Amino acid sequence: SGAVAAGGGGLLAHGWAEAKLDTFGRIDFDTPLAIPPLAESTVDSSGVRIFDLEIQGGQTRFKDGPATDTWGFNRSYLGPTIRAERGESIAFAIGNSLDEATSVHWHGMHLPAVMDGGPHQAVAPGETWTPQWTVNQQAATLWYHPHPHGQTAEHVYRGLAGMFIIDDDASEAVPLPKTYGVDDVPVIVQDRKFDGDNQFDHSSSVLAQLGVTGDDLIVNGTMGAYFEVTTELVRLRLLNGSGARLYHFGFADDRPFSLIGTDGGLLPEAWETNRLLLSPGERAEIVVAFTPGETVELRSYPAEHGGALGRFDGFEDRLDLLQFRAADSLTGGTSIPAAMGSEPDLGSADVVEERSFSLGGDKINGEPMDMDRIDFGVREGTVEVWNVVNDNGYLHNFHVHDVQFQVLTIDGEAPPPHLRGWKDTVLLIPESEYRLALRFSEYTDPNMPYMFHCHFLMHEDAGMMGQFVVLREGEEVGGVPEAVAAH
Ligand code: C2O
Numbered sequence: 001s002g003a004v005a006a007g008g009g010g011l012l013a014h015g016w017a018e019a020k021l022d023t024f025g026r027i028d029f030d031t032p033l034a035i036p037p038l039a040e041s042t043v044d045s046s047g048v049r050i051f052d053l054e055i056q057g058g059q060t061r062f063k064d065g066p067a068t069d070t071w072g073f074n075r076s077y078l079g080p081t082i083r084a085e086r087g088e089s090i091a092f093a094i095g096n097s098l099d100e101a102t103s104v105h106w107h108g109m110h111l112p113a114v115m116d117g118g119p120h121q122a123v124a125p126g127e128t129w130t131p132q133w134t135v136n137q138q139a140a141t142l143w144y145h146p147h148p149h150g151q152t153a154e155h156v157y158r159g160l161a162g163m164f165i166i167d168d169d170a171s172e173a174v175p176l177p178k179t180y181g182v183d184d185v186p187v188i189v190q191d192r193k194f195d196g197d198n199q200f201d202h203s204s205s206v207l208a209q210l211g212v213t214g215d216d217l218i219v220n221g222t223m224g225a226y227f228e229v230t231t232e233l234v235r236l237r238l239l240n241g242s243g244a245r246l247y248h249f250g251f252a253d254d255r256p257f258s259l260i261g262t263d264g265g266l267l268p269e270a271w272e273t274n275r276l277l278l279s280p281g282e283r284a285e286i287v288v289a290f291t292p293g294e295t296v297e298l299r300s301y302p303a304e305h306g307g308a309l310g311r312f313d314g315f316e317d318r319l320d321l322l323q324f325r326a327a328d329s330l331t332g333g334t335s336i337p338a339a340m341g342s343e344p345d346l347g348s349a350d351v352v353e354e355r356s357f358s359l360g361g362d363k364i365n366g367e368p369m370d371m372d373r374i375d376f377g378v379r380e381g382t383v384e385v386w387n388v389v390n391d392n393g394y395l396h397n398f399h400v401h402d403v404q405f406q407v408l409t410i411d412g413e414a415p416p417p418h419l420r421g422w423k424d425t426v427l428l429i430p431e432s433e434y435r436l437a438l439r440f441s442e443y444t445d446p447n448m449p450y451m452f453h454c455h456f457l458m459h460e461d462a463g464m465m466g467q468f469v470v471l472r473e474g475e476e477v478g479g480v481p482e483a484v485a486a487h
């Protein structure tokens with residue numbers, strides 16, 4: 001433990017001089033952006049769509065010199081993009097060729113807890129895990145990654161992560177760009193630190209209180225990537241796939257772009273901005289316009305939320321992530337419609353329970369994560385308000401499994417536009433109070449918990465996580481079954 005230092009300015013003051021990174025990545029944009037392939041699937045006789053995923057080790061060449069030892073799903077690094085429609089029954093056969101146990105969590109997915117892939121669903125080496133569920137939520141950009149207790153940061157850092165896109169009738173009907181890899185592009189942003197042999201360096205150093213941070217930026221597994229733009233509008237599905245870094249996205253020429261979706265799906269209407277901050281685990285869909293023949297970079301800028309984030313975002317200056325090169329003639333035909341997704345509607349719901357969560361010192365409400373302790377039960381079909389506070393001055397965020405929530409207020413004020421859509425992860429500015437509304441439905445199990453936790457992965461691993469169950473009326477919180485707890 002100890003990933004979250006208890007103290008204040010000393011560490012920062014000391015760490016920050018060194019954090020003045022000597023390089024802002026080796027960004028010469030000489031490599032075409034890798035686009036994760038769409039996962040192949042087969043449909044069985046009962047209509048269930050089945051995906052095969054093999055968790056495996058391999059080697060990946062990110063830069064000149066030796067290849068890097070990495071992990072991936074069906075490949076050496078990252079995994080294919082999974083795509084399914086609302087209403088479809090889907091299943092996975094997930095094999096583990098590693099020599100240690102891991103798990104596969106469907107981040108942002110509404111599904112039974114036993115299929116959730118959290119720490120209780122470990123997949124041992126040589127085992128195959130076969131979760132199955134029916135997709136029952138609006139179109140959204142989700143992702144999948146390991147969640148073994150105490151080792152999530154390391155397993156994700158080695159390369160286990162992938163995007164999971166849900167479509168629905170509404171998302172298929174809107175005229176937004178939607179040709180995968182052409183004008184609808186996954187952008188999985190990660191930072192890595194390499195040692196002298198080009199191997200991933202797992203030591204946390206400069207920003208030790210946040211986790212491992214690296215000075216090299218990787219997008220979809222590509223360092224120094226460029227993307228060839230062939231359309232006037234391009235939709236980017238941004239995923240902060242880092243364990244500890246924030247990205248404050250913007251373009252080199254400060255051009256505006258439209259935020260069209262947050263973690264849980266499309267916004268009711270687009271919001272135009274030129275900066276967007278995402279903390280670990282958060283996603284956003286944006287649409288950006290290009291003119292023929294131009295070149296422009298997507299960057300991360302220092303965050304500007306007063307002192308706190310400016311210090312913590314990890315970069316003293318801008319950082320180039322990805323270059324866009326527009327062709328001499330661009331195809332039109334797509335647009336941003338006036339109305340897109342659903343407006344979060346929990347602000348006026350009857351609230352049956354309010355709870356408070358305080359994050360600090362590797363704990364939530366003073367308790368470290370315990371696989372055998374279910375912290376509380378919520379009732380199926382009810383809406384709760386959770387008041388969440390980051391009380392120790394370091395950066396944290398808050399992620400809840402199973403549901404998409406609505407940020408009602410931050411310190412009593414309406415949230416900024418980029419936090420008004422459905423969310424499953426929200427950055428917690430130190431000392432501010434976030435009032436979240438959550439509706440629980442459908443999948444009850446008194447014995448199998450869902451997680452809530454900080455998504456700075458070393459904090460989660462160090463214990464900043466808790467467990468809740470969804471109960472039917474009259475049911476009581478049970479206990480995690482022995483066999484499961486033993487994992
Ligand atoms: Cu993305 Cu509990 O995790």
Ligand code: CU
Pocket residue numbers: 395396397454455456459460464
């Ligand atoms: Cu944290």
